[in-house]
Amino acid sequence: MHRYRSHTCGALRESDIDQTVRLSGWVHRVRDHGGVLFVDLRDHYGITQCVADPDSPAFAEVEKFRSEWVVRIDGKVRRRPAGTDNPELPTGMVEIYIKEIEVLGPAAELPLPVFGEQEYPEDIRLKYRFLDLRRDKLHQNIMTRGAVVDSMRKRMKEQGFFEFQTPILTASSPEGARDFLVPSRIHPGKFYALPQAPQQYKQLLMMSGFDRYFQIAPCFRDEDPRADRLPGEFYQLDVEMSFVTQDDVFAAMEPVITGVFEDFAKGKPVTKNWPRIPFAEAVRKYGSDKPDLRNKIVMQEVSEHFRGSGFKVFARMLEDPKNQVWAIPGTGGGSRAFCDRMNSWAQGEGQPGLGYIMWREGGEGAGPLANNIGPERTAAIRDQLGLKEGDAAFFVAGDPEKFWKFAGLARTKLGEELNQIDKDRFELAWIVDFPMYEYDEENKKVDFSHNPFSMPQGGLDALTSQDPLTIKAFQYDIACNGYEIASGGIRNHKPEAMVKAFEIAGYGEQEVIDRFGGMYRAFQYGAPPHGGMAAGLDRIVMLLCGTNNLREISLFPMNQQAMDLLMGAPSEATPKQLKELHIRTNLPAKG
Template sequence: MHRYRSHTCGELRASDVGTDVRLSGWLHNRRDLGGILFIDLRDHYGITQLVARPGTPAYEALDRLSKESTVRVDGKVVSRGTENVNPDLPTGEVEVEVGEVELLGAAAPLPFTINTEDGVNEERRLEYRFLDLRRERMHRNIMLRTAVISAIRHKMTALGFNEMATPILSATSPEGARDFVVPSRLNPGKFYALPQAPQQFKQLLMISGFDRYFQIAPCFRDEDARADRSPGEFYQLDVEMSFVEQEDVFQPIEKLMTELFEEFGNGRHVTSPFPRIPFREAMLKYGSDKPDLRAQLELVDITDIFEGSEFKAFAGKHVRALPVPDVSAQPRKFFDQLGDFAVSQGAKGLAWVRVNEDGSLTGPIAKFLTEENVAELTKRLSLASGHAVFFGAGDFDEVSKIMGAVRVEAAKRAGHFEEDVFRFCWIVDFPMYERDEETGKIDFSHNPFSMPQGGLEALETQDPLDILGWQYDIVCNGVELSSGAIRNHEPEIMLKAFEIAGYDRETVEEQFAGMLRAFRFGAPPHGGIAPGVDRIVMLLADEPNIRETIAFPLNGNAQDLMMGAPTELDETRLRELHLSVRKPQPK
């Protein structure tokens, strides 16, 4: 028999009754019922119940061992009997009567329980992540991640893409976030940068003639944590294609996402095909460029209705309305709670009216609306009895942010929100430029290396704020999974695009010398995208925080509490790297 096991803890069935077996695993739980000891033994594959009788060596050994100790047990498989079957376990029809026990690894007192999801704080969980990963939910999430990545590789290869590797030690990247830098011992005073993304390398692969590339790529960005973003390190599916237009990129990615979410979504419906929503339309209708389309409500721009109005709360401001049908049965508490929610999003309050059976409006602001206002609102918003309308007024960005959040919250509270579905969309036609509110200068609004729609002619003849880029995002249930673009592969168009944003030719030639040199040797039109693997798994696992799908994440301060990183270097190592440390002065 094998030194540690003849079977795994998830393998035994009724057909194994009478078999002598050897199992190894962790002591998951222990129960003493009427003097008989029942042990749940756990390994990667599942749980098997052990039985130890009083007065036996096995009983004495198992009774004194702490939970999460690792043991090897020998015993015989017996039937539990019909009345004792555990239908929640694949091994629930049998148990193992233990004859011999070997302690393989004793467990110290646990900092938190493993067999229950108690409310231990995240810092403690990350400090003892190796224990946290033993929990069923975390183990399931990591195995889901493994299966998703394996499926991605298989599906991308089937779609005709070639997996390639790109460098980890590289030069600083123009991705926009802060780089993590690595000092060079052999080149004193110089530094490598860890890649924020393989962007330049995957474009260079297209210029080198490889046509269809993909990579499960580690990316490194020195930025703050968010619920959907892990600080430091993350993984994305990098994709690049040659001789393509925007729809050519959409087709394989849409197929991949549909298949992935159908395969791993636990029966949740995937809406397909994915709608294409222009950026400006998304901001007007949903208040966001990553709309949650499960919310079946839309915002309506009604600014023109209140131009010249004497109602000071709306006059001279951008005004957005949110019509919500079927709220006649909702109590006043419904409106008050939505108002409180709007305040939590930064609003000073939330104006609203309700539509009566005769078409008249009641509510806190009804008395300020003229007959013309009411008539136009009724027509524009298709109002009917039982409707309510919520209003936001202010500058465009502020109203979009607040009313976009109110739209989703109102849909959930009023029963206009789809559950158990993945609703994807493409956001397209992003503005190429925006005006900096502080300086008044024109700057890139999204990706500076995208091809402008209309090419060089558009850059030379159009108002920069009217120029759109061949840029796109893929969004699912309000989560941005990826940004992508058709790349600017023509040097003169790239130089002109940067000139509009205030960069002179010499600066661009110096900062992007490698890419420009490559573009001058016959670059193909190309484009790509890079969906975030961590975010995909977060959605599939139905987890609110991305760290729940990563085996060893950093905390919100970009620290590894388990390994103690980052660490200080001693003076010998600093001299070897030609470095001196200048710490910030205490405030």
């Protein structure tokens, strides 16, 4: 017999009854039922119930067992007594009568429980992550992550893509976040950067004549952590294709992402034919560039009903042609208590309030806004929104550029409060026609709104003749259930158009050459039209596992302060290391 096991803890079935077997694993828990000891033995594959009664030669040793000891158990497989079987376990029809044990690794008192899924402080969970990972839910999430990667690889290869690995030590690039810098020992005073994404390398692969690239790529960004974004590093399904239009990218990737979701949706519906929603429409209807389409609420502009009305606050706003009034319908929200609660919520979000109209019995509008604009306008708003008695509408007004994100938050809040969100489905969509540029209020300049390497719609002509803030890009995202899970674009592969695009954002030609010399040179020697995207592996797995925190699907994540409590990173470098790297630290004064 094998030194440690003849079977795993998830393998035994009724067909193994009367066999003598050997298992090794962790003591999940010990139960004493009237002098008979039941040991749930756990390994990666499952749990097997083992039994010792006072007649067992190992009974005295089993009495010493404690949670998470690693033990070897020899014994005979037998059928569980009638009425004690456990149909929720694959091994639930059998048990092992213990004949011999060996303690392979005793465990100290546990700093957190492994049995059960109770809440526990995150700092303890991360410091003792090796114990946390033994918990069933988290363990299964990590296995799901690996299976999702396998599914992605399989589907990408079926689509004719080949997997490449691109460098980790590279040059700094303006991807929209801070770089992690790595000092060079042999080039004093110079630094490598960890890649925020393999953007330039994958484009260079297309210049090199490779046609369809993908990679499960690690990406590094020195940005503040949040629940749906891990600090430091994350992984993405990175993709690039040559001789393609936007439609070709969609046709290649839509079945891959749909298929991955279907593989792990556990029967939940997944969108078959994805809608394509222009950015401006997504903002207008949903108040988000990553709308949650499970939420049935669609916003509408109702400016005309307030223009010249008795509600002077909105009427005066609408004298400025850039201002609008948007309505957010609230089906079933037509009570004073609910409307007041939404108004208080808006104030908690830093807004002056949230105007509303309620429609009561008989269909008449009620509330301050209704009283000011009168029954005719109130009825027109109700008819436009398709509302009835017992419903309400909430209003935001001003410059949509400044209020659309708050309107989206209000739509989400209403959807949650009024049960307008079907949470048992995955709604996928392409968001298209993103603006190429945006105005940076802080620095008072035009800047890229998304990926700087995207092709503007209209090409060089648009860059030379249009107001930059009106130019749309061949740029697209994938939205799922309120999250952006992928982003991509058709690339700007013409050197003169690339220089002009960066010039509009304040970069001179020489700066473009200095920062993107490899790509700039490559574009001079026959650059194919190309495009691609990158899908966030971590967010996809998070959605499929039904959690809203990326730490629940990552092996060894950092905490909210970007610290690795298990390994003690970041840590101070030794004077010898700093001297070798020609670096001195200039720490902020302790206050």
